[in-house]
Amino acid sequence: MRRSPKARQTKSKARIRAFDELVEAQENRTPGKAQILIQVPERLGGTVIEAKGLTKAYGDRVLFAPFSGEISRTERIAILGPNGCGKSTLMRVLAGVAQPARGSVVLGTGVRTAYYRQDFTHLNPDHKIRDEVALVAPRITTQELRSHLGRFLFSGDDAESRVGDLSGGEQARVALAKITLEKANLLLLDEPTNHLDLESREALEEALEGFDGTVVLISHDRAFLAATATRVWGFNGDRVEDFAGGFDEWVEHTKRRAEAAPAVSRASSTPSAAPVRAATGLSKNEQRRREREMERLEADIAALETRIAELESALADPALYASGTTPERARQLTADLTTAQSSLAAAYESWERMGEELAGV
Template identity: 45%
Template sequence: MITATGLELRAGTRILLADTTLRLQPGDRVGLVGRNGAGKTTTLRVLAGESLPYAGSVEQSGELGYLPQDPREGDLSVTARDRVLSARGLDVLAAKLEKVQIQMAELADGAARDAAVREYGRIEERFSALGGYAAESEAGRICSNLGLPDRVLAQPMATLSGGQRRRVELARILFAAAEGGAGAGTMLLLDEPTNHLDADSITWLRDYLKNYNGGLVIISHDVDLLDAVVNKVWFLDAVRGELDIYNMNWKRYLDARATDEQRRRRERANAEKKAGALLAQAAKLGAKATKATAAQNMARRAERMMSELDDVRVADKVAHIRFPAPAPCGRTPLTAKNLSKAYGSLEVFAGVDLAIDRGSKVVVLGLNGAGKTTLLRLLFGQQAPDTGEVLPGHGLKLGYFAQEHDTLDPDATVWENTRHAAPDTPAQELRNLLGSFLFRGEQLDQPAGTLSGGEKTRLALAGLVSSSANVLLLDEPTNNLDPASREQVLDALRRFTGAVVLVTHDPGAVTALEPERVILLPDGTEDHWSADYLDLVELA
């Protein structure tokens, strides 16, 4: 169980949540919703004990599984399989069993061998008590359903993409929660769990969470997931700094919230009418000295009437994303020849050639782990290829959007990150740009590391816009965005006249881009784009 009492959350001096009491119990499957920047990620982080509230307290009992938006690094030298098994301590026991097994085979001394046999028995007994080989099989099934085959599980975490590491963390959390049966008292706090999942994995996760018996809070822009899973909704209203609790499923919540908003508007309209009449009467009485006290009382009554009303919710603002005209460049601003990349003995891809012409649109497809993110990093110069070279053409100006927001400095402020991306842009022009991306006032001084996933995406895109790049390398640019902001990004892609190399699981992003070519990894095969490839986007 998780109980929060008198909770107050702030971003700088901006109040996200005030004097709120929450309780999460087994059987509660809660959808935490609200616009980007309302404080959903901050709320989940505080409930998980990862951050402290400005005021109030959070009490936890039982096990807790928390999936943040950004993957946790941990020990990158361990294999993905061991990382998942470590949720129940099975990784250490499995390693000990293997070590003692080798000793038993090598020891010539009978007494020493007998001691090793006894030690093996003790470790195997503990291993069996924790589920043993059946648990390993269970972990394998969870991983497979999340798009993590055996070849990926055998790799060190350091060799995996950010999306793969995040799926490993999700598998680890679900494996831990399944100990003793699904929902054995574990509270799950999941921030955008469907990011980096293909369509089949999303379907499996939806069914898994729908039948989960433990407590669950989920942040997601996947309406189908919320509709199938949640039996409660917490709506975080950025206008009022309050959290409305709806003890109902998703469809009923949508109707109830619409009714609540209509009620607030009616109440405010009626109160404004009455307050206006009081103020008019007060103005008349105030002209007479003998009626001054009565006039002041009427004015105070009107002010009190208005102050007791909830703010009326207005339509959520969205970022106005427009890529400027790209900087002039040659006919082929970016070329790569014979690129290859391996991590240890694992070859990601080899012999990849490409030429990005001015204004061309290219989609990179491949199964998870095929090297799509790695290819963009090589093109941007963030990593060096093992063989081959990246050749900049005349006037090349690269812009890179990293799916894990690697280009942002988490310790620098919103303003400092954008200033770094566009050091020569006049300050007021930069402030206007940030304002169009919904960063204003004190939020300009907020460290980038404290932003939500959607806010980080907007900040990274603001940096791209300010750069006037003529070749954009975009790695999952629509992740973490609410539907309105996503549409703004897709519209900006439609209008951009520079070149784009796009990696995405979002078919809408590909449709907006209207690509001419596709590059298939790991083979590096290049082909003309056709609608037949659209079915591969969600699987890639």
């Protein structure tokens, strides 16, 4: 049923009033030790991201075939699929730090993005914690910064610690401390719960629940996904499926799809990243060895994808081609990019072959 102009106007006023109340509540709130507060962003319009015909490949390895989709305000999109399928690459394309082979990403009016990388390459290891976090809020006062860092368990002299000397969990908290100050209305979160303890994961979950912006996330934390995701972009081979449902519905959907598929193809169509202990003919020791090798390959793939994104970003920098600069640097970056892409394609082939052997395919 279509609403009358008066009804639409009333609903619009209610949304504005709710937003103002959220701002006031956040400003007056006194957070406890385990609470994460995300700075209230500027409100968005309807469409936040429009992906148009995105394709990405490394050598002969196609990560995702032409994919199109739209994300609207306040949606929580989970990008799901097996390890190494290209989830982080798709996230980097959405963030604008990697370029698709074809297609484009269009951001809506007023969209401000904050990107959490699982490898923490967006953190400067030589900075002190307080200096690294303050980069995104240059007007923050010393007291405000101290209070903000305290919410992430960095108090007193802790804030003077060097980022490069921190543990994975501590670096995760620094990254979250930065993002929550950016007043972004689009959060791109690649494995944000990986290094967090239970209390911090629950605090992040609560913060995202009250966040008035849009979230795109990658995670292996099933409880976190079930509580957060409202929609799924799921990898099925090199195809990305836009699924209108949450994580639990997606799991049921993939189970039904696997049951309907021929037995030989079930292992490749199931989204679980866990190795399938089928009748492979391998001994238990050999099976464990190959599973460890797969884990090593997954780490290599993640590192190579990060390296490729850095090289692509460097090659896209106009300063590299400015008048007076020599071409040697660009040639070297291009050569390094070609080498990294070849290594990534080989790593993907090894990973797929190992997975097929473990699955008994």
